[in-house]
Amino acid sequence: MTTRRRRSHVGRAAWVAALLLPALATPDANSFPLFGDQTILPSGTELNQDGISLPREQSRTEAVEGIRSYLVKLGDIAFNSPAILGGMARQAGISCNSCHINGTSNPKFFIPGLSTHSGTLDTTGPLFNPRADNGSLDPVRIPSLRGARYLAPYGIDGRFSSLRDFVRNVIVGEFSGPEPSPVILDAIVAYLQDIDFLNNRRLGPAGRLLTTDEAELRGQALFNKPFPHDPSLSCATCHLPSGAFVDHCQHDVGSGGLFKTPTLLNGNFNRPYFHDGRFDTYEQVVAHFNRVFSLSLSAQDQHDLVAYLNAVGDGERPYIINRIGVQLQEISDFVSVLDTAIQAHDVDIISLTVNTVDDELRELIEQFPDHRDPAVTGGQAERRRARSALKDLVLKLSRIELAASVGDFDEAAAELHSYRYETSIGVAAALRAAEPWSLFNPKIHDAHYNAMRQMLQTMSKH
């Protein structure tokens, strides 16, 4: 299992905007003033980076108590690396994980000018790859990648039969990155294929409900019932319960074109719905189908179908609390790639790994506010030690990369050994000692961001 939030180079700008947005009611309305130099992404951008809870990534390998392979870990690293993308994404610190947090979706993601609803992005807009700009604001929903290996074809309109081709297009076509090496493509595909659906105990074999809830069972019957005006169709015709609730085809369901059938599994956590994210609730989705396909559903029928969708779309432990131990485990997982890469004298992989872990560590450092942050009092010595320990790790990684860059792989290996020694003897203890005064503590987290809101209110009063 991995878990993370992404630090991005738009970071503070984004969260300042994010804090402002609730007060202004609509994501588009952003009057946060900028003078002179501006942020890399448009003001008002929301990357959803500061939550205490995170979507849980279910690793297929770890679910059977296996160990994630080198290739899966490398894919996870690349998935989190802005460096494999190009142009503005790289500059702003956007990675695959920015949109697909822990391999899922990002329902709060919003970039003014590229999003019409939260959780959508125009991948043919002018910002990330001007050469692919189609001159039209046509954002698509950011889908969850859980269970991707079952969900071909890929892309909202299903234009790619291969996951590998789809990944390559995202990197090069949508985010103007350099042509990825074959091993990086293999690795990302391996990582995505390792992300499973969350288990759903309410579903049995062939996607049948295991429930005794009457509304859900009535909803199941309606789901399988032929449409009145076309008995060859039912909801289940396209959302095949025995096949991950997809039929691997594209259909026109009255939303403006042909789009592939999305899975309903874990759908409760994949808002918004439809290809362009136009709907926020199952109620809206059911009402749409009722209208477009003249289903003549009663209010009770619609309620029952929603109950059914909620049962099918459920999943165990969808979110986890972001904690120090989980973060350190993930960093350790990433660093383990260096063992193989240093032995293979693979400078590119060493550099990619170091840069990604560097970002992870710097993000972790920000969880321990420095002495200048007036919202956090107490624990100053502990916070200082925690920050110092993490910065030392950043520098050890830097030394690994520097040594490898001049071909001194023995020195790189020695630095890696030193990194691990330092991690094992003191870093975790230093972080745990400082945890009560860190942003991992919900009270400190709230105090920190409430102070930010206070600052913005000060601005708005004048």
Added chain:
Amino acid sequence: MNSAFVCTFGPLTFLCVVLASAVPYSTNAAPFDEATERYRLFMIADLDRALDGVRALRDRVKANDIPRAKQAWIDARIGWERSEVFTSGFIPELDDAIDSWPDAATGFHGLEVKLFGANSGDFGDETDMLILHLTDADERVRSMQLTPQGLLNGVTRLAYEIGDSKVDGGESRLSGTSLDDMRNNADGIELAYRTLFASPLEASDPKLAEQVRSDIDQLKALLKVQNLRGIDPYKLQKASEALVVALQAAGPKLGLETPSLEGTAK
């Protein structure tokens, strides 16, 4: 050995030349003591500049001249950012009061929120408080013992911070001067390094001294861009880390400890 010390960084060039001529550097007689006293004069000049800027800001707000008050704020920041080598390690409690960040209700950024964010000069006593704290800092820098270890820590810490989070819109995003902050930090690093450590390191490890010089040049070169968007964050981060690694290696060569990134000078 006498050295004609010449600074190459902008507004302080003249002052550097004058000071260097007046107090020739000697590696034989307590080099750090002499260099530290020379560096103290720079710190005094920088803090004086910050103080003058905030006083001017107060006067212009009283005259309801907001555009010129903004310029005074920007002028004050130049001196302050250059002195960060000293401030965070030697006077951390004043650093907190003067430069609280990010959620600032007081200090420079508290004023920035109102002045640039709200276009208002409605400060209450915040300007007076900032003047009080800067005056305190200015007085303390004149008499405080400046240890070379503390100053090397400060240089190293600032080098790390440049590569850290300031390219993300910046510390001073409302005033649009974050890039200036970074450049002034880099100037502060160069000033401190050249005044305090360049000659002794050259004597003990010329190759490492060349490396530090080259890393500082690289850092400054990466900041020669039109705006924050022109910065390559990864190159800046790598350049910053390379400089920190070199400065950490320099510590023992200078007869000092490996510089810490978080410790205070106390």
